Amino acid sequence: MSKLATMRDAVAELVRDGDTVAIEGFTHLICFAAGHEIIRQRRRDLTLARMTPDVIYDQMIGAGVAKKLIFSWLGNPGVGHLHSVRRRVERQDPAPLELEEYSHFGMVCRYAAGAANLPFFPIRSYFESDIPSANPNIVPIRSPYDGTEVYAVPPLRPDVTIVHAQRATEDGDAQIWGLLGCQKEAAFAAERVIVVCEEVVPEEVVRRDPNRTVIPGIVVDAVVQEPFGCHPSYAQGYYDRDNAFYLEWEDISKDPEVLDSWLDEWVYDLESHAEYVEKMGADRWEGLKPGERLSGQVNYGDYS
Amino acid sequence: MSENGYSKNEIMIAASARMLAGERNCFVGVGLPNIVCNLAQRTSAPDLQLVYESGVFGARPARLPLSIGDPTLVSGSTAVTSMFELFAFYLQAGLIDAAFLGGAQIDRFGNLNTTVIGDYASPKVRLPGSGGACEIAIHARKVLVIMRQAQRSFVEKLHFRTSPGHSGDPEHDRSRGWFGSGPTSVVTDLGTYGFDDASGEMTLLTLHPGVTLEQVRENMGWGPKLSAELGETRPPTDDELRLIREELDPQGVYTS
Numbered sequence: 001m002s003k004l005a006t007m008r009d010a011v012a013e014l015v016r017d018g019d020t021v022a023i024e025g026f027t028h029l030i031c032f033a034a035g036h037e038i039i040r041q042r043r044r045d046l047t048l049a050r051m052t053p054d055v056i057y058d059q060m061i062g063a064g065v066a067k068k069l070i071f072s073w074l075g076n077p078g079v080g081h082l083h084s085v086r087r088r089v090e091r092q093d094p095a096p097l098e099l100e101e102y103s104h105f106g107m108v109c110r111y112a113a114g115a116a117n118l119p120f121f122p123i124r125s126y127f128e129s130d131i132p133s134a135n136p137n138i139v140p141i142r143s144p145y146d147g148t149e150v151y152a153v154p155p156l157r158p159d160v161t162i163v164h165a166q167r168a169t170e171d172g173d174a175q176i177w178g179l180l181g182c183q184k185e186a187a188f189a190a191e192r193v194i195v196v197c198e199e200v201v202p203e204e205v206v207r208r209d210p211n212r213t214v215i216p217g218i219v220v221d222a223v224v225q226e227p228f229g230c231h232p233s234y235a236q237g238y239y240d241r242d243n244a245f246y247l248e249w250e251d252i253s254k255d256p257e258v259l260d261s262w263l264d265e266w267v268y269d270l271e272s273h274a275e276y277v278e279k280m281g282a283d284r285w286e287g288l289k290p291g292e293r294l295s296g297q298v299n300y301g302d303y304s
Numbered sequence: 305m306s307e308n309g310y311s312k313n314e315i316m317i318a319a320s321a322r323m324l325a326g327e328r329n330c331f332v333g334v335g336l337p338n339i340v341c342n343l344a345q346r347t348s349a350p351d352l353q354l355v356y357e358s359g360v361f362g363a364r365p366a367r368l369p370l371s372i373g374d375p376t377l378v379s380g381s382t383a384v385t386s387m388f389e390l391f392a393f394y395l396q397a398g399l400i401d402a403a404f405l406g407g408a409q410i411d412r413f414g415n416l417n418t419t420v421i422g423d424y425a426s427p428k429v430r431l432p433g434s435g436g437a438c439e440i441a442i443h444a445r446k447v448l449v450i451m452r453q454a455q456r457s458f459v460e461k462l463h464f465r466t467s468p469g470h471s472g473d474p475e476h477d478r479s480r481g482w483f484g485s486g487p488t489s490v491v492t493d494l495g496t497y498g499f500d501d502a503s504g505e506m507t508l509l510t511l512h513p514g515v516t517l518e519q520v521r522e523n524m525g526w527g528p529k530l531s532a533e534l535g536e537t538r539p540p541t542d543d544e545l546r547l548i549r550e551e552l553d554p555q556g557v558y559t560s
Contacts (some may be wrong), residue, residue: 026358026387027373051387052435073435077371078334089430101419103434104357105391112388124396125439127480128468134424178378179358180386236375243370293379 002170003223004200007273010222011037014192019159020047020070022111022190023056026181027077028236031164031196032056033229033273039063040267049158051107051182055232055249058082061097062259063267068098070156072107079246083253093256101135106153108182113155114189120152127151161190163215164230166238167205168197172220175212177295178236187215196224198238208300228277228285239288310540312452312493313559314548315512317343318540320450320491324349324402331355331395331403331440334372336450338365339552339559340404346547355400357436359385368553391436395443398483403444405437405467405487406451409459412506412526414449414469414487414499416441417462424464434466441467446488453492458524470504477504494520496537497528505529510537 005013015021015038023031035056038046042065048057049070054077060066062084069085076082088097102110109121122141132138132151141152163183165174174195176183187193195215200223206213232245252262270276277285310318313336320340324330325348332341332354342365345352354363358373362382369376378384385394394400407416408431418437422428441447451457469486471477477485485504490497495511507529508520513536520528540548553559 027371028358028375071433073432074430075432077373079370086430090427101433103438104387104436105396105439108388108391123439125442127442127482128465128471129434129438130419130424130465131434131438134419134464177384178375179360179373179384181359182387184386185388234375236378240375241371241373246370290375 003172003217003220004170005222005224007033007037007196007224007226008041010194010224011041014194014221015041015043015160017043018045020049022049022156022158022161022186024050024161024163024181024183024186025230025233026051026179027241028179028181028234029164029176029183029230030054030056030233031162031226031229032231032233033226033276034162034194034196035060036267036273036276038065039263049156051104052077053082053085055082055246058084058249058253059263059267061085061088062253062256063263066097068100070100072102072104076246076249078243080250084259087256100137101131102138102153103131106138107156108185110153110156111182111185111189113153114157115185118155120154122150122152124150156189158186158190160192160194161186162194162196163187164196164235165215166197166235167199167201168195168223169203169206169217170200170223171203172215172217172223173203173206173213174215174220175206175209176214177212180214184214187219193220194222194224195220196226196229198225198227198229198235200225226273229273231280234288237290239285240290242284242288310545311559314540314545315537316450316491316493317548317559318544319496319537320448321544322348323448323489323491324352327352327402327446329353329355329394329399329401331357331400331444332363332372333404333406334369335558337404337448338369339548340450342552343544343547347544355390355394357387357390359387359390361385361394368557391439395436395439398443398445400440400444402446402448403440404448404450405440406449407457407466409457409462410449410451410487410490411459411462411469413472413504414490414506415462415465416449416467416469416487417464418466419464421463437467441469441486442482442484444484447484447486449487449490451490451492453494453520453523455523455525458526460525470499472504474502474504494523498531500529503529507531508534510535512537513539
């Protein structure tokens with residue numbers, strides 16, 4: 001069954017005001033195109049979950065879509081701060097933002113508990129740290145077998161998870177290579193899932209290499225093809241991370257007026273991500289094109 | 305650049321790389337730690353496997369990565385794992401020998417703050433938070449901290465303890481049963497420190513050439529404990545400087 005949709009329709013149908021939304025992807029495969037569409041459709045009161053909110057959530061929070069942020073590392077990787085988020089937290093400017101924070105391992109295990117239908121996940125972390133005192137959801141418990149103390153984190157079950165993949169079938173079987181982040185856990189944990197991909201491929205392509213399927217169509221509600229949909233994040237083998245953009249974001253997000261005009265120019269005034277790609281210009285994409293480094297092939301065997 | 309022909313960052317990098325001598329599985333961060341690990345791999349620790357919390361084991365970066373999720377870390381690595389596997393099977397299970405942490409604040413027992421300056425509920429500065437730091441401090445067998453030294457960062461009392469260090473009671477530290485015990489070494493722009501076995505307290509081991517004890521005292525919030533064999537940090541060798549400048553950071557992004 002084809003689940004192909006436009007980004008506009010997928011977001012309109014599956015992302016609702018007040019939802020908990022996870023756009024996952026650790027540095028790699030962060031679907032900026034979906035974040036921009038959520039901004040364009042002016043969703044409100046979202047709880048945004050991500051291990052690393054990154055520039056995409058700084059944009060979304062700067063645009064006013066969120067009331068709360070669940071995270072484990074809040075920064076612009078390798079560059080510095082997320083100023084829209086900091087203004088909300090430090091000065092309640094223009095409104096307060098509720099924070100709920102974990103460590104990376106805690107966040108990953110929250111998704112794992114959500115995906116596996118468990119009431120909590122035990123981890124060896126948080127000992128003698130102030131993090132549990134800042135977040136009462138992180139609770140010390142003892143093993144029923146030998147009394148070992150561990151900390152429990154609660155399941156995270158997003159209303160919607162949005163993941164980007166290099167390729168997917170129109171049914172939503174999604175194949176990813178390169179950094180896997182917690183894409184799989186976040187997708188299985190969610191009530192609704194949007195898979196965005198660089199390429200829609202025939203089922204035969206996926207069947208030739210089933211080990212590479214990270215998310216099966218069975219948990220997917222919509223499939224959106226959006227080439228360059230991760231920019232300035234990246235898709236391994238398709239386009240490089242646009243580090244220059246991440247560096248430029250520092251000055252854009254520092255000044256709310258500059259941020260607003262950036263949002264106007266690159267989000268509100270555009271109809272779609274295809275327009276963003278065109279506006280960015282062929283030279284930009286050419287500069288982000290990686291060289292070729294092919295994997296070898298394996299023999300799955302023919303047993304007919 | 306100092307009159308001796310190397311920068312502060314270069315002596316920090318060289319001193320840190322020597323501390324990785326003989327180590328194997330090392331959690332790498334971006335910036336200086338990335339250069340330190342790549343230098344160590346070419347000098348003091350030829351068997352060093354570069355591990356990134358983004359889920360990469362055995363990386364061979366072909367360029368200097370801006371982030372720990374750079375695609376160059378994936379291409380040519382020996383394994384790419386989900387983050388669950390990386391944290392659960394590699395870190396929590398005790399396979400990580402060494403790791404790097406930093407922070408806005410460190411105290412005399414190596415506890416680190418990367419969360420807030422000021423009050424948690426209404427912070428003056430909201431910092432990034434833990435990331436993987438809290439569990440790295442607990443599970444990595446050795447933890448190296450590379451930080452510039454200043455009164456505002458080497459503090460008597462942290463505003464928030466993100467990642468645990470030593471408690472001040474070594475018996476308690478041993479009974480915790482962790483693979484690690486927070487930071488084992490601190491390298492600053494002024495000197496290098498270890499942690500005293502008897503008290504768990506940060507102890508000045510060497511001063512960088514030309515640095516005085518007075519400068520050290522002026523740039524920390526407590527009176528530093530001094531090693532009985534307080535010495536001088538060996539300056540970077542010509543070979544180390546050549547590797548840093550020609551191979552690892554030819555544009556001088558992190559080292560000039």
